[in-house]
Amino acid sequence: MKVKSRFDRTFDRELLQEIKEKLDQGLLPQWLQTDPDIYELEVKHIFSRTWQFLGHESELKQPGDYVTRWMVNDPVLLVKTNSGEIKAFLNSCTHRGTHLCTADFGNKKTFTCPFHGWSFNLDGKLIGIVAGNKVYGEAMDKEEWSLRPIPRVEVYEGLIFGNLDPQAMPLQEYLGGLKWYWDIFLKRSDGGMEVRGMPQRWIVNTNWKCTLENFGGDPYHVPSVHKSTVEMGISPSDPLYSSYGHQVVLEHGHCVNVNVASPGAKQTPYQGLPEEMWPMFERNLTKEQLEIFYKTTVIVGSCFPNLSFHCPIHGSEGHLHNYLTLRVWRPLGPEKIEIWSWFLIDKAAPEELKENAYKGYISSFGPSGTLEMDDTEIWARVVQASKGTMARDRHLSYNNLYNYMMGMGKVEPDTSWPGPGTAYPTCYVDFAFRGIHKYWLELLSQGVE
Numbered sequence: 001m002k003v004k005s006r007f008d009r010t011f012d013r014e015l016l017q018e019i020k021e022k023l024d025q026g027l028l029p030q031w032l033q034t035d036p037d038i039y040e041l042e043v044k045h046i047f048s049r050t051w052q053f054l055g056h057e058s059e060l061k062q063p064g065d066y067v068t069r070w071m072v073n074d075p076v077l078l079v080k081t082n083s084g085e086i087k088a089f090l091n092s093c094t095h096r097g098t099h100l101c102t103a104d105f106g107n108k109k110t111f112t113c114p115f116h117g118w119s120f121n122l123d124g125k126l127i128g129i130v131a132g133n134k135v136y137g138e139a140m141d142k143e144e145w146s147l148r149p150i151p152r153v154e155v156y157e158g159l160i161f162g163n164l165d166p167q168a169m170p171l172q173e174y175l176g177g178l179k180w181y182w183d184i185f186l187k188r189s190d191g192g193m194e195v196r197g198m199p200q201r202w203i204v205n206t207n208w209k210c211t212l213e214n215f216g217g218d219p220y221h222v223p224s225v226h227k228s229t230v231e232m233g234i235s236p237s238d239p240l241y242s243s244y245g246h247q248v249v250l251e252h253g254h255c256v257n258v259n260v261a262s263p264g265a266k267q268t269p270y271q272g273l274p275e276e277m278w279p280m281f282e283r284n285l286t287k288e289q290l291e292i293f294y295k296t297t298v299i300v301g302s303c304f305p306n307l308s309f310h311c312p313i314h315g316s317e318g319h320l321h322n323y324l325t326l327r328v329w330r331p332l333g334p335e336k337i338e339i340w341s342w343f344l345i346d347k348a349a350p351e352e353l354k355e356n357a358y359k360g361y362i363s364s365f366g367p368s369g370t371l372e373m374d375d376t377e378i379w380a381r382v383v384q385a386s387k388g389t390m391a392r393d394r395h396l397s398y399n400n401l402y403n404y405m406m407g408m409g410k411v412e413p414d415t416s417w418p419g420p421g422t423a424y425p426t427c428y429v430d431f432a433f434r435g436i437h438k439y440w441l442e443l444l445s446q447g448v449e
C-alpha cells in the first residue's frame with residue numbers, strides 16, 4: 001500500500017483551504033516560500049495575469065530608443081516608435097525565436113536578428129529577409145511575420161506596465177487606491193519623476209515573496225537588520241523609530257507604509273526637498289496628500305506581485321537626500337531572483353540635488369549600499385531555512401508555520417486617515433503581509449481544482 005508521506009503536497013482545494021484558515025489566524029507554512037510546485041502555480045496563475053512594471057517613459061526619449069526587459073521568463077523589447085508611441089514586443093524573433101535584441105538599451109532605426117538576419121522596424125513590422133524572394137518566393141507575406149506584441153501595455157504617470165493576459169482588468173483599476181499614494185511622489189512636481197542612469201541589476205538567492213514582503217510591510221526589521229546604520233548615527237537609536245506612521249492595506253495585495261519622525265524629533269518638511277520646490281507641491285497635490293507628505297520621512301511599499309517602491313530621506317556625508325527607487329523582483333526560480341533597481345528624482349529638481357541624491361542612493365540602496373547588503377543576507381537565509389525537513393512537513397503545525405500575528409486583535413484601523421485603504425496607526429503590524437498573502441492565495445486558488 002502506498003503511504004502518503006509527510007512531504008506529499010497535492011495542491012488541492014483542501015490544502016489551500018487549510019492555508020487560508022491558518023492565514024486568518026496569522027500563520028503561514030514556511031514551505032510556501034520555495035516549494036517548486038507552488039512556484040509553477042505562481043508563474044501560471046499570478047505572473048501571467050497581473051500587471052508587471054517594465055520601465056519609465058523617461059528611459060525612452062527619442063524615436064528608436066529601446067530597452068530590453070523581462071516579465072519572469074518572457075523577454076520584452078520596449079521601443080519608442082517614430083510617432084512617439086511606446087510599444088512592447090516579445091523580444092524573440094518570429095523566424096526561429098532567438099532574442100532579437102541583445103543589448104540592454106540603445107537607439108536603432110531597425111532591429112536585425114543576429115541569427116539569420118531578418119529585420120524589423122520600430123513598429124515591429126518585418127521589413128527585410130535575407131535572400132527574400134529567392135528562398136521564400138512570392139508566397140511569403142511579410143505582413144504576417146511581424147513581432148509579437150505583449151498583449152497589454154498601459155502607462156500610469158510615466159510608469160509603463162505590461163500584462164500577458166488580454167482579459168486583465170485595466171491598469172488603473174488594478175492599482176486602485178495605490179495611485180493616491182504614488183501621486184505623492186509621481187505627481188508632486190511639474191513634469192513628474194525621471195529615471196537617472198540605467199536600472200542596476202543583481203541576483204540574490206531568495207524568493208520574490210520574501211522581498212515583496214520586506215518592502216511591503218516590514219519596517220519592523222529595520223532597527224535589527226540595519227543596526228549598523230544606528231551605530232554609525234545614520235538612523236535613530238529608538239527601536240520604535242520605524243514604527244511611527246501608518247501602514248495601509250489596499251486592494252489586490254498592494255500595501256504602503258508611510259513613516260514619520262519619532263515623537264519630539266525635529267521635523268523635516270516634505271522629505272527635506274528644497275523650499276523652492278514647495279509651491280509646486282502645494283499646487284500639484286490635494287490638501288489631504290499634502291497633509292501626509294509634509295510629515296513623511298519614508299514612503300515604502302509594494303505593488304503586487306513584484307514591484308516595490310521606496311521613497312526615503314537618507315543621510316550621507318552630512319546631507320539628507322530624498323529620491324525614489326523602484327524595484328522589480330524578477331523570479332528566476334523558486335529560490336532565485338534578479339533585482340532590478342531604478343533611481344528616480346523630480347524632473348524639476350535642481351541639478352545639484354539630483355546628483356547628490358543619486359550618490360545618497362548608491363551608498364544606501366544601490367547593490368553595494370550599506371542597507372542593501374544587510375537585507376540580502378537575511379533574505380537568502382529565509383529561503384535556505386524554508387527547505388529543511390521540519391520546515392517542509394505538509395502538516396501545518398507549530399514546527400513549520402511563520403508568525404504573521406503582529407497587531408492582530410490589538411491594533412484597530414485609524415478611521416481619521418485621509419487616504420484610501422485600511423490604515424493602521426503604526427507600521428509595526430502584519431496587516432500588509434496578510435493582505436499580500438490573501439490576494440496571493442485568491443489568485444492561486446483559481447488555478448487549483
Ligand code: FES
Nearest residue numbers: 093095096113116
Ligand atoms: S531567428 Fe531571427 S532571423 Fe532566424
Ligand SMILES: [Fe+2]
Nearest residue numbers: 222225371375
Ligand atoms: Fe531592510
